[in-house]
Amino acid sequence: MKLDDILKRATREHWAIGHFNISNLEQLRAIVEAAKNLKTPIMIGVSEGERKAVGIKQTVALVQAFFEEYGIPIFLNPDHSKSVESAKKAFDAGFNSVHIDLSKLPYEENIKGTKAVVDYVKSKSPDVSVEGELGYLVTDSSQIYKQAIEIPPESLTKPEQAAEFVEKTGIDRFSGAYGNLHGIAANEPKLDLERIRNIRKILPENVSMVLHGGSGISDDQMKEAIKAGIANVHINTEIRIAYSEALRKSLKDNPEETTPYKLFPLVISAVQQKVEEKLKLFGSVNKI
Ligand SMILES: [Zn+2]
Numbered sequence: 001m002k003l004d005d006i007l008k009r010a011t012r013e014h015w016a017i018g019h020f021n022i023s024n025l026e027q028l029r030a031i032v033e034a035a036k037n038l039k040t041p042i043m044i045g046v047s048e049g050e051r052k053a054v055g056i057k058q059t060v061a062l063v064q065a066f067f068e069e070y071g072i073p074i075f076l077n078p079d080h081s082k083s084v085e086s087a088k089k090a091f092d093a094g095f096n097s098v099h100i101d102l103s104k105l106p107y108e109e110n111i112k113g114t115k116a117v118v119d120y121v122k123s124k125s126p127d128v129s130v131e132g133e134l135g136y137l138v139t140d141s142s143q144i145y146k147q148a149i150e151i152p153p154e155s156l157t158k159p160e161q162a163a164e165f166v167e168k169t170g171i172d173r174f175s176g177a178y179g180n181l182h183g184i185a186a187n188e189p190k191l192d193l194e195r196i197r198n199i200r201k202i203l204p205e206n207v208s209m210v211l212h213g214g215s216g217i218s219d220d221q222m223k224e225a226i227k228a229g230i231a232n233v234h235i236n237t238e239i240r241i242a243y244s245e246a247l248r249k250s251l252k253d254n255p256e257e258t259t260p261y262k263l264f265p266l267v268i269s270a271v272q273q274k275v276e277e278k279l280k281l282f283g284s285v286n287k288i
């Protein structure tokens with residue numbers, strides 16, 4: 001099954017595929033269990049830091065093993081590859097989705113590098129979906145901020161530029177800045193729904209829209225964003241919190257326990273529960 005076909009269907013039917021990040025086997029198991037339970041296709045993300053922690057080849061092998069055993073569509077994505085080389089390296093290792101994020105670079109350089117990745121991937125595997133990013137998200141990593149964060153309107157992605165970027169790069173998935181941010185701020189981010197709608201209108205039908213920084217966005221805003229055209233939502237921080245809180249509790253409740261796998265069931269179910277909650281919110285239940 002092609003990721004872009006699923007995304008096109010999601011756009012048409014107004015639901016979204018969940019993209020969840022992992023940095024170990026327990027998180028991966030929790031996410032795949034949730035997806036299997038709710039019969040939904042799933043994307044697994046690994047950032048450059050997470051790739052370093054798990055290993056690129058190791059991640060591919062783990063995801064492949066779950067795919068063979070569970071038989072649900074799982075797409076492995078090198079989340080926020082910050083260079084052409086890093087995106088190519090993940091693709092060469094067997095990732096079946098690509099994300100190249102050169103949004104920090106000047107516009108022309110972003111186009112050039114993103115197009116280089118698209119050309120490389122499509123020359124070898126035309127079915128592999130490539131995501132590019134335009135409009136820089138103000139916060140950098142998966143953090144919980146104590147202060148409120150205001151997003152300057154001029155940093156948000158302009159629809160005409162989004163259309164030009166897509167045309168010049170040939171990407172399949174478009175990721176922009178619509179008021180979203182990475183991590184969780186003290187204030188709830190306010191999504192610019194009108195901007196999402198306008199970008200959706202101007203982009204070709206076969207290009208789908210991605211929302212990064214899905215953690216900390218209210219259920220109502222999320223539903224509206226999906227209705228406005230978002231077909232893929234990234235969640236990292238919220239499942240990291242579920243993971244670490246459950247692990248702390250598990251260690252506290254079982255001070256004598258030394259066997260790791262006996263400490264993890266609580267952790268896995270906490271992450272799984274959070275993922276299932278999000279998948280239901282995204283409307284992606286019973287799609288396979
Ligand atoms: Zn992101």
